[in-house]
Amino acid sequence: MRIGIFDSGIGGLTTLVACLRYLPDEEYFFFADNANAPYGDRDPGQVRYWTEKAYEQFLAKSVDAVVLACNSATSAAAGTLREHSRKVPVIGIEPAIKKALAAGDGRILLLATELTARGQKLQKLLQGLPGGTDRVDVLACPGLAEIVERQDHQWRKQAGQYWQQHVARAIGAEIRGIVLGCTHYCWLVGDIEQWTGSGCQVFDGNDGVARQLYRQVMGREAPLPGKLPARVRLHFSFSDIAQEKKSLVVRLLASHGMTVEDTCMETDPGPCMRLAR
Ligand code: DGL
Helix, strand or coil: CEEEEEECCCHHHHHHHHHHCCCCCCEEEEEECHHHCCHHHCCHHHHHHHHHHHHHHHHHCCCCEEEECCHHHHHHHHHHHHHHCCCCCEEECCCCHHHHHHCCCCEEEEEECHHHHHCHHHHHHHHCCCCCCCCEEEEECCCHHHHHHHCCCCHHHHHHHHHHHHHHHHCCCCEEEEEEECHHHHHHHHHHHHHHCCCCEEEECHHHHHHHHHHHHHCCCCCCCCCCCCEEEEEEEECCCHHHHHHHHHHHHHCCCCEECHHHCCCCCCCCCCCCC
């Protein structure tokens, strides 16, 4: 089976990792539109256009399902994509607010991009959940995804500074859960757990997406997550600085103990995956 995974950058790799726990042997096509990142700062109509383009390019690769491993792209485009393009299923990511609310009492802090935080999709989600409108605080974190995307020797320190300056003050004693509403933030899970301490649980939507993907392509409920495979069948491309990103992808997957099968590597965004702009 062939699965397309889309994000504006490396955040989507955290979704890929979650999918590999359920579907370790499939062939994955990962595409990051980093030339147009950060999606979270863009106009939703523009993000919808780029996401639809990416979807079409995935279709050209004969994928069986497309995962929007980007909350911003899901917010802007999942609805219209599902309405108009019925060729292969589109699985979008949603902030794991339901899970966070169900985990216990207290308030929840959702961290997301501006686009996701302001989007109608989030409003609908909050209105549809008991406690969604009165127990959830939403904090937009412009700039945080870019820090994570850099992955240079400074990025963790800078993310820590960002946290202290921008996020820490929003975490009062009544906050019991933090929901990561942007896949980029998932590269910071360990750090965030440390910064917030044990009274606060951290949630993200990656497991939910992976289970939904499994359901869609296998036609049955997902089993318990398994071990990550040692080797991944992965084609990947980026719309900008692809060579630089090649070693980064290999390094990030290696941090989860996985090797990318060389024969499957597609480091240059070929004409097939390049976005028409
Ligand atoms: N990873 C994307 C998300 O989940 C956003 C990053 C960006 O702003 O480009 O929303």
